[in-house]
Amino acid sequence: MSDGGRPSNGIPSVYGVILRCLEGLSSYDFQTFKSFLCDNNLEKPMRFWRLEKANPVKTAKLLISHYGETKAVPAMCRALRQSSLYGPVEELEEKFKKIQAALLERLEACRERYMKSMRSKYLKMKEKNSNFQRFDLEKRYTKLLLVDKQPKKTEKKKLLTHTGSVHLETMRRLSSGETSTTIEDLFTQNGEEHRIVVLEGPAGIGKTMTINKIMLDWASGKLYQDKFNYLFCITSHEVNRITCEMTLAEFIADTFLQECTSDKVEVILNHSEKVLFLVDGLDEFDQAFMTLQRGSSQEFTKESFLNCLLTKPLLSESSLIVTTRPFMLEKLSGYLEVPRYVEIMGLEDREEYFRNFFDNEEQAQDVLGLIKENETLFTLCAVPMTCWIICTVFKHQTKEGLDVQKYNTTTSIYTLYLKSLVKHQGKDLKSDISCHVKRLSALAKEGVWNQKVMFMEVDLKRHGLVKSSDSLFLNENVFQRDIEEYTCYSFFHLSVQEFFAALYYLLHEETNDNQKVVHCKSQVRTLLEKSEKRPHLASTIRFLFGLSKEKQIKEIENIISCKIPSRPQSALENWMKEKQHEPHHRTLMWLYETQDKVFVKRVMSRLPELKIEGLYFCFEESEKKLVDRSLSYCLVKSKTIHKINFYDHTMNPETFDTLSAGLPKCLKLNFEKCWFPNGDISRLCKLGGKLKELR
Numbered sequence: 001m002s003d004g005g006r007p008s009n010g011i012p013s014v015y016g017v018i019l020r021c022l023e024g025l026s027s028y029d030f031q032t033f034k035s036f037l038c039d040n041n042l043e044k045p046m047r048f049w050r051l052e053k054a055n056p057v058k059t060a061k062l063l064i065s066h067y068g069e070t071k072a073v074p075a076m077c078r079a080l081r082q083s084s085l086y087g088p089v090e091e092l093e094e095k096f097k098k099i100q101a102a103l104l105e106r107l108e109a110c111r112e113r114y115m116k117s118m119r120s121k122y123l124k125m126k127e128k129n130s131n132f133q134r135f136d137l138e139k140r141y142t143k144l145l146l147v148d149k150q151p152k153k154t155e156k157k158k159l160l161t162h163t164g165s166v167h168l169e170t171m172r173r174l175s176s177g178e179t180s181t182t183i184e185d186l187f188t189q190n191g192e193e194h195r196i197v198v199l200e201g202p203a204g205i206g207k208t209m210t211i212n213k214i215m216l217d218w219a220s221g222k223l224y225q226d227k228f229n230y231l232f233c234i235t236s237h238e239v240n241r242i243t244c245e246m247t248l249a250e251f252i253a254d255t256f257l258q259e260c261t262s263d264k265v266e267v268i269l270n271h272s273e274k275v276l277f278l279v280d281g282l283d284e285f286d287q288a289f290m291t292l293q294r295g296s297s298q299e300f301t302k303e304s305f306l307n308c309l310l311t312k313p314l315l316s317e318s319s320l321i322v323t324t325r326p327f328m329l330e331k332l333s334g335y336l337e338v339p340r341y342v343e344i345m346g347l348e349d350r351e352e353y354f355r356n357f358f359d360n361e362e363q364a365q366d367v368l369g370l371i372k373e374n375e376t377l378f379t380l381c382a383v384p385m386t387c388w389i390i391c392t393v394f395k396h397q398t399k400e401g402l403d404v405q406k407y408n409t410t411t412s413i414y415t416l417y418l419k420s421l422v423k424h425q426g427k428d429l430k431s432d433i434s435c436h437v438k439r440l441s442a443l444a445k446e447g448v449w450n451q452k453v454m455f456m457e458v459d460l461k462r463h464g465l466v467k468s469s470d471s472l473f474l475n476e477n478v479f480q481r482d483i484e485e486y487t488c489y490s491f492f493h494l495s496v497q498e499f500f501a502a503l504y505y506l507l508h509e510e511t512n513d514n515q516k517v518v519h520c521k522s523q524v525r526t527l528l529e530k531s532e533k534r535p536h537l538a539s540t541i542r543f544l545f546g547l548s549k550e551k552q553i554k555e556i557e558n559i560i561s562c563k564i565p566s567r568p569q570s571a572l573e574n575w576m577k578e579k580q581h582e583p584h585h586r587t588l589m590w591l592y593e594t595q596d597k598v599f600v601k602r603v604m605s606r607l608p609e610l611k612i613e614g615l616y617f618c619f620e621e622s623e624k625k626l627v628d629r630s631l632s633y634c635l636v637k638s639k640t641i642h643k644i645n646f647y648d649h650t651m652n653p654e655t656f657d658t659l660s661a662g663l664p665k666c667l668k669l670n671f672e673k674c675w676f677p678n679g680d681i682s683r684l685c686k687l688g689g690k691l692k693e694l695r
């Protein structure tokens with residue numbers, strides 16, 4: 001409550017208006033009015049014993065503390081009407097309208113300041129490999145290919161249960177460019193309006209960058225101007241800061257609009273159809289927070305925040321964009337009512353990324369020319385994170401110093417990145433780089449296991465790491481809490497953290513009760529077993545496969561100048577032996593990641609019959625190419641004759657190009673519910689080789 005009824009900054013206070021009205025009532029009307037405030041038919045009735053002896057001043061105060069400034073007058077008007085006091089209602093409503101209008105005007109100024117602050121926050125983003133440099137988001141942002149995805153079950157069910165034209169049409173829609181969309185059109189699809197959009201895609205594909213770009217374009221007045229008055233971007237960081245039960249208005253006032261009281265934020269939320277929430281990195285939230293409970297509570301804790309926001313008791317009309325890696329989609333579908341699913345497929349134009357990254361066109365062309373010499377590497381560059389690593393490495397290295405043919409896998413690219421970081425490390429750390437990397441890997445592993453991406457200084461200390469200002473490996477993030485600033489540390493990207501977490505299994509030995517060194521096998525085993533219930537561990541496992549080849553281990557040894565004690569390969573192989581892992585996509589991708597011919601040959605000899613299932617990938621369309629490439633690679637390296645059962649797999653010309661080296665080595669190919677665009681199976685017939693059976 002701001003004052004005793006005096007106007008503040010020219011706007012009369014709600015308290016003042018209520019008090020004037022109450023003072024104007026006769027004593028009889030005042031008592032009647034109070035009794036109606038306690039009517040149980042009213043929403044949120046007041047307690048009679050509290051009001052019974054209250055004079056107008058006390059009643060005005062009680063009204064505001066009970067209903068809050070925005071809802072006190074409407075509640076009062078309802079009670080006045082029930083008391084048939086229509087004259088005072090009209091006057092009160094009139095005055096309240098004026099207060100609201102004046103408030104909105106003042107809020108407009110606050111909105112403009114919020115937009116300005118968001119513009120400066122997102123315009124110059126901090127470069128991840130430097131504590132000081134910033135990059136211009138406007139210049140760096142490269143258009144991404146966004147494709148409409150149908151919710152897994154309904155669309156796939158349609159495919160499986162329909163034949164003829166419906167099947168064809170669904171397939172066409174799933175595989176044709178017609179389903180692509182843009183940031184501008186995220187909320188409209190074929191004339192249909194959406195309020196909830198799920199943006200999905202694998203690590204490093206550009207989900208966060210898309211959210212950042214949306215924030216920047218909105219704050220610069222270029223996007224969603226008529227649609228939304230406010231955009232609030234929420235990550236696990238904001239939610240982890242919630243320390244007590246609070247309302248959404250309190251949360252927003254605390255987190256985004258510090259200059260507004262929660263009452264003013266209530267006014268904004270009263271027009272929730274003009275508010276867009278962006279929840280970035282749902283997969284990075286603590287999974288314990290994702291327990292589905294439909295409730296009507298207006299207040300939430302850190303644990304129930306997501307539940308309240310996603311199941312919408314908080315706001316019925318607001319819009320929502322959620323970004324996540326694919327593994328969370330199944331869980332998410334239980335929460336959201338009819339969302340639109342959009343998958344980020346990667347960069348629309350890889351060459352444009354290079355031009356945007358380098359200030360110098362000549363340097364961009366130089367690097368591009370080199371990258372194009374390695375077709376696989378150029379393909380991997382569809383993932384912006386890969387482009388970023390390549391460009392960052394090249395910025396500090398002459399092109400003569402790099403043999404691009406070596407970089408065929410994600411692990412090899414991240415190893416290159418590690419090499420470049422070590423090279424640019426300060427002298428102090430360089431002398432003990434192995435110890436530093438070891439400690440970082442322990443921090444990364446702890447984070448990956450607990451789904452934690454932000455670390456406090458105590459976390460660093462626990463692992464023997466000092467403040468990161470002297471380290472190029474961690475980002476320093478300064479946040480504001482009330483009037484104090486505090487610092488958190490993070491790896492440059494979650495995928496980098498996952499790479500370091502995989503390194504942990506190479507660099508750390510454990511001792512048993514007899515103080516004997518235990519092979520890393522048991523730790524690797526625990527990771528693999530846990531991953532069956534915790535899909536977010538999948539990237540770490542893929543890196544571990546990538547790091548398991550002897551040559552790769554030697555490369556890491558050279559980079560960090562120390563002997564690596566552990567070899568994870570036998571633990572990985574045993575696990576593959578024991579588990580079926582059908583369909584075989586994961587196995588093939590793991591094998592491809594190793595680039596270890598002997599290992600691949602051995603594992604493939606145990607897999608004479610392979611099952612490739614498209615359905616498995618309906619949320620991970622962008623990984624289909626990698627599966628095809630992995631299959632072809634494994635077939636080429638294998639000395640066994642294989643039978644392959646393709647199920648629900650799209651066999652477009654590109655697939656054939658990728659598989660052309662491997663397929664002729666098969667004895668039998670079986671296609672079930674597969675899609676051959678234009679009905680063209682001529683390329684299949686030309687395969688020749690050992691092929692005896694084609695069904």
Ligand SMILES: Nc1ncnc2c1ncn2[C@@H]1O[C@H](COP(=O)(O)OP(=O)(O)OP(=O)(O)O)[C@@H](O)[C@H]1O
Nearest residue numbers: 140141142203204205206207208209384385388494
């Ligand atoms: N559209 C883009 N234009 C330019 N660079 C991009 C773009 N998208 C992503 N990048 C680069 O790739 C990096 C990783 O992108 P981003 O953090 O958005 O991935 P993500 O999909 O959110 O990954 P994760 O699921 O692991 O959080 C960014 O830091 C940026 O350098």
